[in-house]
Every structure is written in structure tokens, then in C-alpha cells.
Amino acid sequence: MLFMKKIKLSLAALTLVLAIAGTTTVNATKVQTDIPSCSELDPGTCLDQTEPACCWDEGLGRAINDRAKTH
Amino acid sequence: MQNKRPVIILTTLFLSSFAIIGLLAFLSRNIIDKKNGFTRRLLPAILQPRNRQTFPSTIYRISGSRAGKVYLQGNNPYTVYTTTLSLDSLTSISLDIPPEKRLNSGTRHFLYGRHLYISCRSLPGIIDYDLDAQKTSNHILPYYYTKEACISNDQFILRANDRKTKDPLFVRINLNTPTARQEDHFSEKTGTSIFPTDGILYFDTTTHLACYTYFYQNGFICMDSNLNLIVKGKTIDTITKREIKIARVGSSLTMKQPPQFVNDLGTVANGKLFLQSMLKADNELPLDFAENTVIDAYSVTNGNYIASFYIPPYKGNKPYQFHIIGKMLYAIYGKTVVEYNLPAI
16 A cells, blocks of 8 residues: 555656656757758748748749758 | 655655756756857837737738738738728738739739739739729749839839849849849859848838848848949848858759858838847847847948847747838737837837
8 A cells, every 4th residue: 555655656756857857848949949941951841931042943043932842 | 764765755856856957957058048249239118019910811921001001911812901000900802813823822912002013933923903993914024033122113123133143133123114124233243042142122111222131141231222232231240151051952952951040030111120130149138039039120221230129929929020110010920910019219
């Protein structure tokens, strides 16, 4: 009985530690994901209507901002 | 002894949680609190929201204003939203334009009097929609362009490319004679791609100057409507130029890695350039810079730095775009537009 109680207490404490540590980590990393990006490494973020040119088609001589081509 | 064990375990766990938090806080401080070697003159006033309006779709930009109404572009190129300057109404106008697949991307609306110009970079061309007569006239251009600013009735300044060297340059066009173009004499022919000097083009109706700000390097330029360089301003950051590495993917060029921005969003109004800086000043608190959108104001006539202020987040989000009409600042947060009093500068 006492053993079960200990286990429950330890689990509760561990959950608390993980929750606090997790929240802190999310907050610590949040400020670094602010800058929009678009590149070969991250073509999915090359969104339409954003101003930074994302992909330049040499054949057409035009910027394509909907998505970087990966052909 | 056995009764003490849970207490010891609990104490150890609590202490370790504080140690983890302390370590993470220390690490995040080291990452964020980087000295960038410049300071801002931050205005003490905090922008307070006056009014807000939520639209049926995401708002991309404010096209302009006329007769006490603000015109906004959403994610449907065939629809325009209007509201009052105090954002207390919402009207949707369907544009009677023949469907065109290429209008679905890269379109920007510009309002000039009763003309709603729909710039379609992928057409390439500009559609003139008369809001009163509800008539359209298409102006197809013989070359592509990446930026545009409406400077007067049927007159635009575009950022296009040199016909021979392909270097980016500014051209002035009249929509009624689209094959003729006046080119600037100050853009450098460096043989580089459009990426290093990419930025945003604006037009200030007060001073009749077109300004161009850079994403990845310090400074901005302003030119008159005849494409004479009037101002070559420096932004307060100490970054001269970010190195942009280019990657070739098939017949396309893109950036090798996500670029580091120096400046991002901006707008011009009343002879001033309002530019969002992506760099924290040494006299700013890291959390203030992280949570707010910092705007640096410059004079477009002499390039001097005036002051800075913060646009606060709305429901935890930073604005996607912002515009200034008169003494009000309108910030776009997805579907919601919030009106703030522009601080006295």
C-alpha cells in the first residue's frame, strides 16, 4: 500500500517537472521561430502573397512565390 | 527512514525542476540577448487598440482609402472588402473580372481614386478596374516584374530586370503605353540574382517619393517619380549586408538556406518610412523585442532616423502587414484588422 503511494507521488512529481520544463522549453524556443524563411532547405514556407522572393525561374525570368520548385 | 524516502524524492525532483528551468532560462538568454551594436529611441507611448474588425477571409493588405472608406485585399483576387476608417462596418465587393488562373497568385491591389489596379506579377500585367463604372481594362506587360508601386493614375514604378544583364532595376511605366519604359540610372549592374537586394517598394503620396527597403541589408533608397535617386538612407542597425547563398534547382534559383532578415515589413506615409526591424537594439529588453513588432521611423526626404515604437501582438500574434492612413495605424493579424493611434513622431 505504502509502495503504491510512493509510486503515485513520484509519478505526480515527475509529471510536474516535465510540464514545467516543457513549457519553459517552448517559451525559450518560441522567439527564434519568428523570421519567415524560404529556401531550398525549406521550400514549404515559400508562400504566396509574401513579399520576399522565394524562387527565380531563369527560363521565364520571373520570381515564383508560391513554392520553390524541387524538380 | 522509509517514511522519509518520498520526501527526499520529492525534494530532489523539485530541486531538479528548478535547476532545469534555470538552465533553460540561462541558455535562452544567451541566444536572445545578443548585442547588435546599436540603440533605438523608443517612444514611451504604448499603442492602444481603438477598434478592430474581423473579415470573412485572411486579409493580405490594405489597397488604399477613398471617401472615408478603407479597401482591403483578401485571399480571393475577385473580391474587395471595404470598411470605414474606424472599422465599424464590413462590405464585400465582387469584382466583375473574367476568371484567369494566373490571378490566383502574386496579385496586389492598389487603389487610386476610383481605379482599383490589380497587379498580377505572374500574368504579367495590371488590370484597371473602375469601381464606379465596374469596367475593366487589361494592360499586359511584355516582361515580368517583382515589385510594384502605383504612383498616379495609370502610372507605376516597377522593379523589373535589365533586358541584357538581367540585373534588377526600377522602371516607370504608363499602362496606356506598356511597351515603353523609363529605366533608372542608379541600380548597380552586379550580375547577381534578385535575392541579395530583394525588398519592398512603396510610394508616399505626400512627398511623391518612391522608396525601396531591403530585406537582407542595411539601408533604403527613395527616388522621385522620374526615377532620380533622392535619398540613400541608412537604417540604424549595423549590418552592412547579409550573405545570401544561392542554390540552383533545375532551371530555378533559390536560397541555399533560410535567409536572415535585417528589415521586413514597412509602409510609407506623411513623408516618413515606417520599417520593421528584425534586429534587437542593445537598449531593448529581449522579451519586449520578442513579443512586439518593432518599427523604426525615418524621414524619406533626408533619410534621418526619427524614433521607434512597438506594434503590440493581438491574441499572441504579430501583424502580417501594417498600413498608415492619416494618424491611424492599421495592423493586419490574419482575418482581423486592428486600428491604433499612431504615436506622435
